[in-house]
Amino acid sequence: GENVEQHPSTLSVQEGDSAVIKCTYSDSASNYFPWYKQELGKRPQLIIDIRSNVGEKKDQRIAVTLNKTAKHFSLHITETQPEDSAVYFCAASIGANKLIFGAGTRLAVHP
Amino acid sequence: KAGVTQTPRYLIKTRGQQVTLSCSPISGHRSVSWYQQTPGQGLQFLFEYFSETQRNKGNFPGRFSGRQFSNSRSEMNVSTLELGDSALYLCASSGGLAGGPYEQYFGPGTRLTVT
Numbered sequence: 001g002e003n004v005e006q007h008p009s010t011l012s013v014q015e016g017d018s019a020v021i022k023c024t025y026s027d028s029a030s031n032y033f034p035w036y037k038q039e040l041g042k043r044p045q046l047i048i049d050i051r052s053n054v055g056e057k058k059d060q061r062i063a064v065t066l067n068k069t070a071k072h073f074s075l076h077i078t079e080t081q082p083e084d085s086a087v088y089f090c091a092a093s094i095g096a097n098k099l100i101f102g103a104g105t106r107l108a109v110h111p
Numbered sequence: 112k113a114g115v116t117q118t119p120r121y122l123i124k125t126r127g128q129q130v131t132l133s134c135s136p137i138s139g140h141r142s143v144s145w146y147q148q149t150p151g152q153g154l155q156f157l158f159e160y161f162s163e164t165q166r167n168k169g170n171f172p173g174r175f176s177g178r179q180f181s182n183s184r185s186e187m188n189v190s191t192l193e194l195g196d197s198a199l200y201l202c203a204s205s206g207g208l209a210g211g212p213y214e215q216y217f218g219p220g221t222r223l224t225v226t
Contacts, residue, residue, distance in 0.1 A: 031212070034215070036217075042219075043217040043218060044201070044217045046216060046217075089154060095166075095167055095211075095212075096142075096159070096212050097142050097144050097166070097203075097212050097215060098144070098156050098167040098212075099144070099146075099154075099203075099212075101154040101156075104153060
């Protein structure tokens, strides 16, 4: 069935380092891939997204890459800061506005 | 524009009872999706409504139902509550016309505890 796998489940980096989170999706019909950041006790916040007709998208320190052939997409955060600490979720859209989420990655950025 | 709002924010119910949660989308958005978030199962899609019609449905039992009103506000109902229904219920609002997918913006959630 529809599935999104996300790795790693936890990630610890030093401030200023880069962080990479990887996801794999199962449904080749998926065409929209958002990333959400969820801080403790808060709602998921959309931070970046990519559509299947684009291979890469960047927004300041955050970038997302998509490999449709391999059904992989990744989130790259450069120059990490303590405020980047949160749980990050990838998702794939299976049909209009139906998101299948990965299990999440807990990112800790240490000063 | 005001963001997505959900009421109530917290609920405590007893097994066997039923509950109704409400979601008001961003002004002008016609799509509302509902998700269940638990530590064990993560974020799971329940259903999506667009212009008062259910467009998509997840793999949840029939005890979970929803509806959408003409002003795009949506409600979800859970009947015959079970302990396993304890979760954070999130709704997400999306703009765009028919079709999609489009960006989804989440509300703060309703924390449901079933005892």
